[in-house]
Amino acid sequence: MTPRAHIAAIRFGLGTAPEAPPPDTPEAWLTGQLRPLPAAPGPSLDECLAVLRARRDPASTENRPADIARAEAQAWARRMLTTQAPLAERLAEFWGNHFTISRRRGNIIALLGVYQREAIRPHIMGRFEEILLAVTRHPGMLMYLDNANSIGPNSMAGLRQGRGLNENLAREILELHTLGVNGGYTQDDVGALARILTGWSVGRGAEFNEPAGFMFRPRTHEPGAKTLLGRSFPEGEEGGVQALRFLAQHPATQRHLAGKIARHFIADAPPPAAKQRIAQALAETQGDLAATMRRVIAMPEAWSAPLSKLRAPQDYVLAVLRATGVGEAGAPALLGASAQLAQPLWTAPAPNGWPDTAADWATPEQMMRRLDWANTIAGRAAATRDARSLAEATLGPLLRAETATAIRRAASPRDGLVLLLASPEFHRR
Amino acid sequence: MIARRSLLLGLSALSMGGARVAFAQAPGEARLVVVLLRGALDGLAAVQPYADPAFAGLRGLLAGGAPGTEGGLLDLGGRFGLHPAMPKLHAMYRGGDALIVHAVAGHWRSRSHFDAQDFLESGAGQRLNSGWLNRALSAMPDAGPARRGLAVGVDVPLLLRGPVRVGSYAPPGNSSxxxxxxxxxxxxxxxxxxxxxxxxxxxxxxxxxxxxxxxxxxxxxNRNGFVALSGAAGRLLAAADGPRVAALEIGGWDTHAAQLPRLAAVLAELDTGLDALREGLGDAWRRTAILVATEFGRTVRVNGTNGTDHGTGGVAFLLGGAIAGGRVAGDWPGLSELFENRDLVPTTDLRALAKALLGGHLRLPVTAVAQAFPGSESVGAMRGVLRG
Structure with a gap:
């Protein structure tokens, strides 16, 4: 068994288990996953928006937005625990985090799941400009970053109501989603994109004779052409579409995305050459995300051992639960433990999403909480999992001799599992 | 995992710190507790054959002081001395409620903790999915709903897993x-x-x-987990409609290095816990038998880090009002010859002790005892263990 099989499963996937052994042909196993994900079932956007709009009866204990969020989270957890395409799911998580929306904005909790299912998942193997458009048009994003209420000052609504722009979404598109913080844009460009995107809003549904979902409202759209990064974009919805396509293909965007992809799949401080080649792949393929991932998989830097990335809490919890073979029954534990380890699902603190380096996560308290949780899981799993064979199955050649020795000498089956699940190797990917 | 879940729903265990207890209910008034010492207790440190001429030389730094000296061993009748960290057990011994069996070993010769604990709990020569204590109980007539135990605990030791239903509850965040x-x-x-x-x-x-x-x-x-659990276990076993069988476990015995301080701490915890169990049992103590056993003994000689490594022969304790105690039983093999030139030679099969408790104390039928320990026909129950 070569380390490549385990690296494929750990760095690019969600770890291995006796039931999900490392692949015989690692590269083919990975590239075979670079195809559209099956649709994830769940309530429609229409239903979610209706729940969001419905006035809550203060006397009722019913909380339908929270019920939807809970059911979506459980469905997500069951999928992650049982998926046979862990790289594809990892990519869905990666892009979902790149285009973060968060339950820290309480008004959108009924949209958290449908956003992942409809704006992210269908587009992660397509071109970057398509996912950028899908995300920017989705009510989840339009509400999370306030664009639904942004009004062109010279639009009909703006002139009548004396209300104006909200730059929040425009700024984050430039800073986080496309060009990056050093991408060469100015405050004028932020204002221009905000004006371009005025009118991008959310319809109120059939009751108001409006679509349930994205709606372009001409009455709030700032009239006239706008200049973004020296280029003119026409008035109307089409101006926004053109601007987003332009930003998606911008070399600064390619560099920014390449840096994030390299940091996620290669190292906290990836070699500059690796970033350049990923940026080049994005440029040559017009932002084809699956094709770009194929290049990443072919890069020798992506296969370096020992593993240097730290599993974020959610990845760590997933790897442990998948290794112990709990299957779908582990869904509550996955959600609970992720929260206990400071990464509750769809709850990133800010629009820049969860951090992605060891320095961000490897705090003393984080390590202790992981140890506590590993101990709890070890207590449950000791009846069905032998630490020695599980170590071989999950880490194979990546298991260090000293860890193997400690596990072999452990004073009880449970201690053996704790030593494995809380070992430095198990935290890495 | 579904099988495991449904099993747990029917099992009972109580967990605090690194110690755990699980219950099962059996008809009758007799109480049985099995305490598993996970990690391999050094029997020669707990019960020291100070009168054996080879002992002091082989044990060096790990040999305790003579009985009667300050901090010395607690005398057990002129040949053996109890570790000074166990004064409460010593009091039970002097009261006739503690029987010590030396040079005990299980029916395996593996020095792997994993394998040996599996065998210790399964009662068989290979890993089974059930424990000997549960299989013994499964031969008892169904006592209806009252047979269910109280459910507290993260997990249940293999010893008590199997067909007989006992309940389970896990106090969250309470394991260390x-x-x-x-x-x-x-x-x-x-x-x-x-x-x-x-x-x-x-x-x-x-x-x-x-x-x-x-x-x-x-x-x-986190040191008091075993003590608190033992006290709780005693009180639960004492109740008229409570469980009749419990299994407890305590880790910390794998003393490869710095054995003197490490072992003193965990022996003191065991000593206090066993006394808490006795107190918790109250009047039921006189109908109680407790077996304290470990997976194997440790090397006779001291290793290079002031500790001992995995060995063979060790010590077991039988406690309770039902036990005919106050003496050190078993055939003492001496230390002039060692098993594989490193370990105490085992002379008593641990199953003989267990069989005495299952047959004589719980009064289980011969078939049930045989089911508990498959392939053990040649091993008879140890005699003289119980009060008449």
């Missing part, structure tokens, strides 16, 4: 990692530039100083 395992994890993390410092700082913040990790000082509050 063994200090020794913490210490090993700290060593495993040391070379990691990101995780090493964070792990070390995390342990310090939780009160695990270098002395605690070396076993030379008590840890922050």
């Amino acid at each position: 990692v063994e200090t020794d395992t913490m210490s090993q994890l700290l060593a495993l993390h040391r070379a990691d530039p990101a995780l090493g410092p964070a792990f070390a700082e995390g342990l310090r913040a939780r009160g695990f100083s270098a002395a605690v990790l070396a076993g030379q000082a008590p840890g922050p509050g």
Whole structure:
């Protein structure tokens, strides 16, 4: 068994288990996953928006937005625990985090799941400009970053109501989603994109004779052409579409995305050459995300051992639960433990999403909480999992001799599992 | 996992710190408790054959002081001395409620903790999915709903898993990692530039100083898990409609290094816990038998780090009002010849003790005892264990 099989499963996937052994042909196993994900079932956007709009009866204990969020989270957890395409799911998580929306904005909790299912998942193997458009048009994003209420000052609504722009979404598109913080844009460009995107809003549904979902409202759209990064974009919805396509293909965007992809799949401080080649792949393929991932998989830097990335809490919890073979029954534990380890699902603190380096996560308290949780899981799993064979199955050649020795000498089956699940190797990917 | 879940729903276990207890209910008034010492107790440290001419020379630093001297052994009748960290057990011994059996070993010769604990609990020569204590109970007539035990605990030892239903409840966030395992994890993390410092700082913040990790000082509050659990187990067993059988476990015995301070701490915890069990049982103590057993003994000679390694012959304790105690039983093999030139020669099969309790104390039929220990026809129940 070569380390490549385990690296494929750990760095690019969600770890291995006796039931999900490392692949015989690692590269083919990975590239075979670079195809559209099956649709994830769940309530429609229409239903979610209706729940969001419905006035809550203060006397009722019913909380339908929270019920939807809970059911979506459980469905997500069951999928992650049982998926046979862990790289594809990892990519869905990666892009979902790149285009973060968060339950820290309480008004959108009924949209958290449908956003992942409809704006992210269908587009992660397509071109970057398509996912950028899908995300920017989705009510989840339009509400999370306030664009639904942004009004062109010279639009009909703006002139009548004396209300104006909200730059929040425009700024984050430039800073986080496309060009990056050093991408060469100015405050004028932020204002221009905000004006371009005025009118991008959310319809109120059939009751108001409006679509349930994205709606372009001409009455709030700032009239006239706008200049973004020296280029003119026409008035109307089409101006926004053109601007987003332009930003998606911008070399600064390619560099920014390449840096994030390299940091996620290669190292906290990836070699500059690796970033350049990923940026080049994005440029040559017009932002084809699956094709770009194929290049990443072919890069020798992506296969370096020992593993240097730290599993974020959610990845760590997933790897442990998948290794112990709990299957779908582990869904509550996955959600609970992720929260206990400071990464509750769809709850990133800010629009820049969860951090992605060891320095961000490897705090003393984080390590202790992981140890506590590993101990709890070890207590449950000791009846069905032998630490020695599980170590071989999950880490194979990546298991260090000293860890193997400690596990072999452990004073009880449970201690053996704790030593494995809380070992430095198990935290890495 | 579904099988495991449904099993747990029917099992009962109580968990605090590194110690666990699980219950099952059996008809009758007799109480049986099995205490598993996970990690291999050094029997020659707990019960020291100070009168054996070879002992002091082989044991060096690990030999205790003579009985009667300050901090010396607690005398057990002129040949053996109990570790000074166990005064409460000594009091039981003097009261005739504690029988010590030396040179005991199970029916296996593996020195692997995993294998040996499996065999110790399954009662068989290979890993089974059920424990001998559960299989013994499964032969009893169904006592209806009252047969269910109280359900507290993260998990149930293999010893009590099997067809007989006992309930289960896990108090959340109430389990802590063994200090020794913490210490090993700290060593495993040391070379990691990101995780090493964070792990070390995390342990310090939780009160695990270098002395605690070396076993030379008590840890922050997780030492009393066994004591509290034992007291609770005793009270539950004492209840008229409570469970009649319990299994407890306590870790911390794998003393490869710095054995003197480490073992003293955990022996004191065991001593206090057993006394808490006795107190909790109250009047039921006189109908109680407790078996304290470990997976194997440890090497006779001291290793290079003032500890001992995995061995063979060790010690077992039988306690309770039902036990004919006050003496050290078993055939003492002496130390002039060692098993494989390293371990105490085993002379008593641990199953003989268990069979005496299952047959004589719980009064289980011969078939049930045979079911508990398959393939053990040649091993008879130990005689003279129980009061008449």
